[in-house]
Amino acid sequence: MVERLIFKKGNDKFPGVSEWVIWNRGDILIPVIRCGGCNEVATLNTHTISDDGTVNPSVVCPYTKEGCNWHVWLKLEGWKNGS
Numbered sequence: 001m002v003e004r005l006i007f008k009k010g011n012d013k014f015p016g017v018s019e020w021v022i023w024n025r026g027d028i029l030i031p032v033i034r035c036g037g038c039n040e041v042a043t044l045n046t047h048t049i050s051d052d053g054t055v056n057p058s059v060v061c062p063y064t065k066e067g068c069n070w071h072v073w074l075k076l077e078g079w080k081n082g083s
């Protein structure tokens with residue numbers, strides 16, 4: 001069973017624990033989170049995010065650090081097309 005988590009919008013450049021922020025790369029807005037397993041910052045640029053903030057597909061930690069098997073369904077609270 002994959003856990004479902006809700007992350008809140010952060011106010012700094014880097015997301016805190018259980019937060020998401022947006023990085024603006026030219027015309028491209030990239031949602032960025034912090035892994036709940038290893039605490040590394042990870043982008044969601046290969047995911048799609050619904051208007052209600054639901055992230056698809058589920059999020060797997062992109063880092064291969066030993067011991068981090070973080071895998072969750074994620075919802076970005078306050079998401080409105082990245083604004």
Ligand SMILES: [Zn+2]
Pocket residue numbers: 035036037038039040061062063068069070
């Ligand atoms: Zn991780």
